[in-house]
Amino acid sequence: xxxxxRIETTCSSCRIRDxxxxxxxxxxxxxQIDNMVSTRLKIxxxxxxxxxxxxxxxxxxxxxxxFKTTISRPDGREQVANFYVSGELLGLDxxxxxxYTCNAxxxxxxxxxxxxxxxxxxxxxxxxxxxxxxxxxxxxEIVNDKEHLFLLGxxxxxxxxxxxxxxxxxxxxxxxxxxxxxxxxxxREEIGSYLGLTxxxxxxxxxxxxxxxxxxxxxxxxxxxxxxxxxDMAEHHExxxxxxxxxxxxxx
Amino acid sequence: xxxxxRIETTCSSCRIRDxxxxxxxxxxxxxQIDNMVSTRLKIxxxxxxxxxxxxxxxxxxxxxxxFKTTISRPDGREQVANFYVSGELLGLDxxxxxxYTCNAxxxxxxxxxxxxxxxxxxxxxxxxxxxxxxxxxxxxEIVNDKEHLFLLGxxxxxxxxxxxxxxxxxxxxxxxxxxxxxxxxxxREEIGSYLGLTxxxxxxxxxxxxxxxxxxxxxxxxxxxxxxxxxDMAEHHExxxxxxxxxxxxxx
DNA sequence: CGTCGCGTTGAACCTCATCAAGACAGGTGG
DNA sequence: CCACCTGTCTTGATGAGGTTCAACGCGACG
Numbered sequence: 001x002x003x004x005x006r007i008e009t010t011c012s013s014c015r016i017r018d019x020x021x022x023x024x025x026x027x028x029x030x031x032q033i034d035n036m037v038s039t040r041l042k043i044x045x046x047x048x049x050x051x052x053x054x055x056x057x058x059x060x061x062x063x064x065x066x067f068k069t070t071i072s073r074p075d076g077r078e079q080v081a082n083f084y085v086s087g088e089l090l091g092l093d094x095x096x097x098x099x100y101t102c103n104a105x106x107x108x109x110x111x112x113x114x115x116x117x118x119x120x121x122x123x124x125x126x127x128x129x130x131x132x133x134x135x136x137x138x139x140x141e142i143v144n145d146k147e148h149l150f151l152l153g154x155x156x157x158x159x160x161x162x163x164x165x166x167x168x169x170x171x172x173x174x175x176x177x178x179x180x181x182x183x184x185x186x187x188r189e190e191i192g193s194y195l196g197l198t199x200x201x202x203x204x205x206x207x208x209x210x211x212x213x214x215x216x217x218x219x220x221x222x223x224x225x226x227x228x229x230x231x232d233m234a235e236h237h238e239x240x241x242x243x244x245x246x247x248x249x250x251x252x
Numbered sequence: 253x254x255x256x257x258r259i260e261t262t263c264s265s266c267r268i269r270d271x272x273x274x275x276x277x278x279x280x281x282x283x284q285i286d287n288m289v290s291t292r293l294k295i296x297x298x299x300x301x302x303x304x305x306x307x308x309x310x311x312x313x314x315x316x317x318x319f320k321t322t323i324s325r326p327d328g329r330e331q332v333a334n335f336y337v338s339g340e341l342l343g344l345d346x347x348x349x350x351x352y353t354c355n356a357x358x359x360x361x362x363x364x365x366x367x368x369x370x371x372x373x374x375x376x377x378x379x380x381x382x383x384x385x386x387x388x389x390x391x392x393e394i395v396n397d398k399e400h401l402f403l404l405g406x407x408x409x410x411x412x413x414x415x416x417x418x419x420x421x422x423x424x425x426x427x428x429x430x431x432x433x434x435x436x437x438x439x440r441e442e443i444g445s446y447l448g449l450t451x452x453x454x455x456x457x458x459x460x461x462x463x464x465x466x467x468x469x470x471x472x473x474x475x476x477x478x479x480x481x482x483x484d485m486a487e488h489h490e491x492x493x494x495x496x497x498x499x500x501x502x503x504x
Numbered sequence: 505c506g507t508c509g510c511g512t513t514g515a516a517c518c519t520c521a522t523c524a525a526g527a528c529a530g531g532t533g534g
Numbered sequence: 535c536c537a538c539c540t541g542t543c544t545t546g547a548t549g550a551g552g553t554t555c556a557a558c559g560c561g562a563c564g
Contacts, residue, residue, distance in 0.1 A: 456520095
């Protein structure tokens, strides 16, 4: 299941280096980082990368593939907390209490680079920009979560799904993928869980968007036909009817 | 409005020092921190502490009082992202992009200690435990947000409100306040915004909880009468009626 | 070829949002 | 001091949006 590999590709020569690493490192610093990131993990689809309550030893940078994290409740319910794609960092939730607070599962066969926290901290004392880099990534995660909160707190189902698609498309575009096409690696149920909806609502909403020719849906593969309408749908406060308040006719 | 004070109380002698500061600092390190935290701000109720898109210069540790942060959307809608009480740290959202991504408002007359980021970073290079401390607080914020996500994603209104109360009570108890009494500093609307509900639903749910004698409500002051039931309500999958499905009588 | 996981679609129900009216407290001005 | 206003909270009536339950289609896999 979990295969360990001595790493053959170094960080300094990594294809997606820009996504993981701070910029402006000296050659020596880069060498130090190469030394630190010495193991890589292959994770098969469905496998767990780390588990809630386990001691926090490592952060994981995704080289290839896709993950979900889930919050699990005492009563067994689980909710998808986030999806992560290549170049993103997993495990930040573990820092606070020295144990992970989420479960992380691979949504497809994936590869991650292992960053041992101890070594990372040691190195960060030398390479200060690295410390700041981690801090920024954490802050970024906070900002993302706030976005997600807003979505769950005040958006209708269609706006949620539209935002979700736009978000994924944007992140994948930063990785060089087409920005109007998307292969979903997660089920409708996982999407629903992430968006605070049931799988039926997700399915219905996809169908509705397809009927309006905003997107084309072929099971897991999505093609955006009218980006503008998709964005409108994500912003979508009231589009159905009246802009100015009608029906408030009072004689003063 | 915003009054600046030369600080008279130092961190080392601060009443709530344990809430803000890492433990195990040497006297010299403590001195350094005292020097860094040299300004304090008084903020009146309703005033804004910082604003979205403004350059990120400082973190703020709350000495006394209570704040809310809001996410504001291009279209003018705002949602409460979080509430903060004394001893907690505001502004972490700003680190990622060097500008704040939330607005922060005082819910009552408050005092905060100003931590200039530049100085904080400089000092953190020396006092490594401080760097880690900030990292932990950030990770903690991430974990909190995940909780919040779960709440918005998969809980019914009564469970949301119960969780909200328990959360606040717990945090205030850590500050030495009674753990069965609570003075809400925010309106029903703000609570609703935070919980993804309307103010009417918040009000109705409070009333319902009061009618069941789980809590006593006197406008903003809440007293918990049956903590166990409150916790049940927060966990609450199904308690209202049938354990086994009734009313599905079909002859097979 | 049957089974299983995943997705779609329909129908009934339920929770919560929306709209509306009124109570109450605190603050202001006459 | 009272009248008035404004912000906050409560409560009721109504309906829409989303959940729940159920049936079915489809492709992958043994």
